[in-house]
Amino acid sequence: MSLPTILTGGLDRESSWRLADYERRGGYQALRAIFSRPLSPDDVIAEVKKSSLRGRGGAGFPTGLKWSFMPRNLPGEKYLICNSDEGEPGTFKDRDILRWNPHAVIEGMIIGGYATGATRGYNYIHGEIFEVYERFEQALEEARVAGYLGKNILGSEFSFELFAHHGYGAYICGEETALLESIEGKKGQPRYKPPFPASFGLYGRPTTINNTETFANIPWIIGNGGDRFLEMGKANNGGTKIFSVSGHVNRPGNYEIPLGTPFVKLLEMAGGMRAGRKLKACIPGGSSMPVLPGDVMMNCDMDYDSIAKAGSALGSGAVIIMDETTCMVRALERLSYFYFEESCGQCTPCREGTGWLYRVVHRIEHGQGRQSDLDLLTSVADNIAGRTICALGDAAALPVKSFIQHFRDEFAYHIDNRRCLVPVEMQREGSRIYVGEPW
Amino acid sequence: MLSPEALRRIDTEIAKYPADQKQSAVMAALAIAQQEKGWLAEDTMAFVADYLGMPQVAVLEVATFYNMYDLSPVGKSKLTICTGLPCALSGADEAADHLREKLGVGFSEVTADGSFMLKEGECMGACGDAPVLLVNNRRMCVRMNKERIDALLDELNS
Ligand SMILES: Cc1cc2nc3c(=O)[nH]c(=O)nc-3n(C[C@H](O)[C@H](O)[C@H](O)COP(=O)(O)O)c2cc1C
């Protein structure tokens, strides 16, 4: 039995990104309904609140509530930003939404603009997926020509402009205030909050920022009703979610499932474990979230509350699968290098601390570790977390703490024996992939 | 300094932002300039600064902050291979070794004949198609096992 989908069902991945195809699938009907019924901005926000849609960018904040923070009646420019700067290791869902279903994002943003009183929108797209950025530009042009964007949309009083902006290689720009700085033509360094973007955002104007997948769900919610969206998931966890499954599975890829679906079902959809090996560990929500041991993961359901109860977080929905050929020290070394490399350097605890974390894990991995290093790592992590302007510091600290918490024996073995518990040849064998065309 | 075509593209970018916020186009303008020139020399950045009415140091700050800008020559083809954890779990280390061996260079080095630069990249948001490799910041190549790397190098060499 196939599970119900909202965002990825029925897409041929050839012409499905085209306006004509989107309209054939019922596209832009939700926007039309807003003007014909008509629905006020408050009606739209109420519907989104009812759906219990939570932000798909990582923090899971309720979208309807976020939209209600905008000072809608304040005169002057107000902005709506889509965050497509997907760069959290393991996450690759927004790329597929944008290349196969970009008009769902565009329609969602137009509706979001109407609800929040925004006059202008930008979609900030990760620099590495430049081909997707170019396609999105084409989709925008189609929408402009058809009268879905611009002045007096579909003959209404509502006007809204939308543009694409590309990044150029900086993970930190996924953080919403760094993203705003970046659009302003500066280094992507996060701002202090408060003030929050709803009062002081892009160019100092009221701004709302949501993730690509969040926006893509909006047309369906308005078209089918918030109640139906909520029913597809479970209480407090409305709708479906796209999970990006990577690592040691037979069919890595994106799988859209109702929130609350058991993890084992998702694993089965991804083709199961490679070569029938055993699940050793899983990071269920992108590399910034705590790792969970395989047996804990096998009993989880895929929704915000269940994963939180198990001691991690659903985050961006990036499920990184590691089997028994994985050396946990090597895995943590690579993650720590990522945060060290990507720290923007603004806050001392993060700039210096991520370097410490990387260098200490690196020396353990290379046979130079000391037993005291494990407590040292925990202490450095504790001194970063909560002491920085943005959450990148926490994101660097959480993996370290959770890897050591759950796999302490393996780290200790590594230090004592100056080598991996898992032979290097076995690690290589485990990472060997079946290479076919992408599915 | 830049071709009329490049300037036309930069103007299109400037038009996306409010009239008093020209500097918002700096990321796109630098990307366009780099695509035309191969890398960002000081006078190229000075030109962009002038064109957008920005202080040169502000442009330099942007060019040094974002990883995909190159402030030194990169050779004809820059190959950036992602070695992030999800990619590493699916063959990125093997792919990187193969590239180093075939090209005879390490990360951030250019081959003697100036045809390739090899770079280590961070997550490109395509981990399901690992290993992932980017050619000259624009073309994404996926599932790069040894055979596919060889085919790509042959294509770029011809
Ligand atoms: C270091 C860091 C990186 C982030 N990267 C992303 C990202 O790539 N995409 C994204 O949507 N949100 C990212 N976020 C979260 C955003 O700051 C923000 O919460 C989100 O875009 C809000 O949208 P949502 O409410 O629809 O989830 C990141 C946060 C941090 C601290």
Ligand code: FES
């Ligand atoms: S880790 Fe390589 S693309 Fe994400």
